[in-house]
Amino acid sequence: MTTAGPGTTAAAFDDVDLHDVSRHYGRRRALARVTFSCGRGQILGLLGPNGSGKSTLLGVLSTLVRPSLGEVRYGGRPSSEWGDALRRHIGVLGHDLFLYGDLTAYENLEFFGRLYAVPDLDRRVRDALEAARLTDRASDPVNGFSRGMRQRLALERALLHQPRLVLLDEPFTGLDDESAQLLTDRLKTLRASGVIVVLATHDFDTADSLLDRVVCLREGRAREIERGGGPLRERYRQALKESWT
């Protein structure tokens, strides 16, 4: 699988850097001076309690949410320099699945493929349906799909344009064991092909074996959890107990 999307040069976008990123909604602070970077072929996990700022951080990385302060650099260039073209290199699987229930699985992928100007679209859509194990349901409206089937289709929708940066918000929600394993394998394939993956999750068991790096968020502040020293769940709990300055 090639990882560069249409018009991408691999060297142009091999890392993402956040510098002192803050985001406020009125008086509420969603993110406070978050700084970290993530390079090609890494899967970075965002952990944290509900409301800690994980979704806001994914929103900032996706360019949908503008930081109140600070800057995000994609391949060393701020998003303002990239313009609309930056979004061609980002794939997002949100908590909501971004699928049209009245359209069929094929039509959903085809529609988004056209928006992203994906070349050789019919073949790519069929490959994506196969990867989602939905080839035999390609002509069925998404409204009739189970949560797991929708989740698999939504993941393929997010990857259809072969993005450099993949953002996943709770991707294991609603998946049975087999589908979760398929997703894990898919993420490992993405890592092997040099894609940067950032995923927010509460699934510690899956995350422990999958993540290369872990950033913990609490009340909008971020801190990296070092590797080693016991199971991820224990390290995460320990990190939350410690004082954050």
Place this chain on the structure above:
Amino acid sequence: MIDVLRAAWLIARKDIVVEIRNRELAYTTLFFAVACILVFAVAFVDDMGHAIPGAAAGILWVAIAFSGTLALGRTFERERQSETLRALLLSPIERPAVYLGKLAALLMLMFAVEAVVVTLVATMFQASLGRAPWMLLGLVVAGTVGFAAVGTLFAAMLARLRSRDVLLPMLLYPVTIPVVIAGVKGTQAIFAAEPNLDLAGMWLAMLISFDAVFITLSLWTFGPVMSE
């Protein structure tokens, strides 16, 4: 520019396919508009079949405005259900393309409903459609474009708010009052016993000016107002 129009067409075509499949908007909008006209017809047409002079134009535009508001609210409700509006904003297309696509699909729906509404008003209120059909068509098209141009922007802005159903008419009607007034006055000039096409032409010119201003403003502001 071609990319914007291409993306807008993709979005409009998607909306049309969805609407053809479930016909939810077409049925509710049409039902509301027809019910509105029938109620007014009972009130304003006497037993001899004579309508109050000038009533037909007012009722036509009330039906267009109210049914259009209904369609506006629902068209973005669909994009909210699975947060697909976010997906559109995350795609690499220019933001004005999303606005143009939604506007185009809404206009097609409103024009389809208006074909029935205009015919029904003409029948119930004995208004002649044959006197100046092109002028009447121009007024209805220009008025609908103006109304939908403003409405699409406001509906998109309010899509994520819980009180959007209340706020949409409160924001929309004050701004689109000039469109409705111009539409009513122009249509009255055509439906009058002695049609005044010069006057209708003046109102049509005003509607076209309104359309140009509001489409330009909406294209300009859609991107910034959709950013979080």
